[in-house]
Amino acid sequence: MAESRPGNANAGKKAATGAYTPSGVSAVARRKRSYTIRLWSIRHSRMLEWFYDKFSRFFLLLHPIWRAIGYNRVEWPIKAVEKRVKGLMFDCRMCGQCVLSSTGMSCPMNCPKQLRNGPCGGVRANGNCEVEPDMPCVWVKAWEGSRNMVHGDRILTVQKPVDQSLRETSAWLRVTAVAAAEKEALMSKDA
Numbered sequence: 338m339a340e341s342r343p344g345n346a347n348a349g350k351k352a353a354t355g356a357y358t359p360s361g362v363s364a365v366a367r368r369k370r371s372y373t374i375r376l377w378s379i380r381h382s383r384m385l386e387w388f389y390d391k392f393s394r395f396f397l398l399l400h401p402i403w404r405a406i407g408y409n410r411v412e413w414p415i416k417a418v419e420k421r422v423k424g425l426m427f428d429c430r431m432c433g434q435c436v437l438s439s440t441g442m443s444c445p446m447n448c449p450k451q452l453r454n455g456p457c458g459g460v461r462a463n464g465n466c467e468v469e470p471d472m473p474c475v476w477v478k479a480w481e482g483s484r485n486m487v488h489g490d491r492i493l494t495v496q497k498p499v500d501q502s503l504r505e506t507s508a509w510l511r512v513t514a515v516a517a518a519e520k521e522a523l524m525s526k527d528a
């Protein structure tokens with residue numbers, strides 16, 4: 338019977354093709370459903386880019402409410418929603434410093450090496466990951482997704498290393514707070 342394990346399905350069949358399949362791969366167990374929805378999101382990156390633009394503007398409009406309640410107090414419920422929505426759509430790992438708009442809607446934290454600035458040298462000939470042979474390389478997909486987007490060339494911007502202290506925090510709220518502060522600074526300069 339064909340061997341079937343998440344992240345390394347049908348290893349025997351693959352070996353017969355000559356593909357290198359290290360044993361015990363798939364440090365992170367992934368579900369097929371995550372791949373399917375994640376790949377859908379990348380295919381529809383342009384629509385999601387448009388949607389996120391509207392969504393972030395709407396969120397910014399709500400800044401007075403967030404401020405009145407307190408950003409600290411709304412962090413927990415907003416984070417819970419963000420985690421569920423982005424977890425489903427992008428297999429989000431809640432790094433707290435989202436770069437989906439710059440990576441073709443392909444979350445770089447799904448790269449087993451968590452590379453934020455492009456692929457390693459180990460991408461397989463079929464475009465899959467060297468660590469997880471059944472998973473398309475996150476960065477190959479990022480490039481494909483970026484080509485559909487209006488601001489897809491943002492993928493060329495060099496990203497900072499991940500700030501681990503921001504893990505499990507809401508990127509939506511952080512982006513909103515930063516945008517609101519910039520807007521207020523601009524308005525006070527003009528006044």
Ligand code: SF4
Pocket residue numbers: 423427428429430431432433434435436437444445446508
């Ligand atoms: S970049 Fe970070 S916040 Fe954005 S989807 Fe990936 S893990 Fe989540």
